[in-house]
Amino acid sequence: AQTVTQSQPEMSVQEAETVTLSCTYDTSESNYYLFWYKQPPSRQMILVIRQEAYKQQNATENRFSVNFQKAAKSFSLKISDSQLGDTAMYFCALANAGGTSYGKLTFGQGTILTVHP
Amino acid sequence: KAGVTQTPRYLIKTRGQQVTLSCSPISGHRSVSWYQQTPGQGLQFLFEYFSETQRNKGNFPGRFSGRQFSNSRSEMNVSTLELGDSALYLCASSLGSGAENQPQHFGDGTRLSIL
Numbered sequence: 001a002q003t004v005t006q007s008q009p010e011m012s013v014q015e016a017e018t019v020t021l022s023c024t025y026d027t028s029e030s031n032y033y034l035f036w037y038k039q040p041p042s043r044q045m046i047l048v049i050r051q052e053a054y055k056q057q058n059a060t061e062n063r064f065s066v067n068f069q070k071a072a073k074s075f076s077l078k079i080s081d082s083q084l085g086d087t088a089m090y091f092c093a094l095a096n097a098g099g100t101s102y103g104k105l106t107f108g109q110g111t112i113l114t115v116h117p
Numbered sequence: 118k119a120g121v122t123q124t125p126r127y128l129i130k131t132r133g134q135q136v137t138l139s140c141s142p143i144s145g146h147r148s149v150s151w152y153q154q155t156p157g158q159g160l161q162f163l164f165e166y167f168s169e170t171q172r173n174k175g176n177f178p179g180r181f182s183g184r185q186f187s188n189s190r191s192e193m194n195v196s197t198l199e200l201g202d203s204a205l206y207l208c209a210s211s212l213g214s215g216a217e218n219q220p221q222h223f224g225d226g227t228r229l230s231i232l
Binding site: 035 | 148149150152159160162165166167172173175205207209211219220221222223224225226
């Protein structure tokens, strides 16, 4: 069984500063995908960034980037130039590529990020 | 392109009743997954459907069931409702069933409250 752990229940950051959210995971599969999703108070889950485990290069999407450490099973999210609209719950999630994991995302418990003006 | 549509947005039921929630995926998406979100348990996978077949199932009792139609729309049903079933139910769609067809795109959810 796979697990995803987010050890920071809450984080806060000042507008325009940088913040890093932590995530560790465990899976017995060799090929898998990792995601960061954002859930604002409006409650719709929005994909922030995605990383394929077999790719060495860390994914980036504008102000969002990840630090993927496969050996350590660590997948942190860095948000640069934080904006008020980044205030949300952030979830780290894992999808195994094989086996019987069809359509299943395993989520961490989430980190509430508050961006202060 | 329209996103994932879930109806209804809010629902209030009493213990012992049953409920049906609906999810229309993004056009062209054939995989639909359902999740339950609660403050205590977080996000938990319920089941996934692809081409009208349930391909994967989470660790939920048999009171939770679902189906998918030929147009990829999906419904989930919960029978004999319990207080603990109060949750936000999220539906997500993707092109295919495997992880290589991720990411999943989520709807706004249905907030179910049991009195």
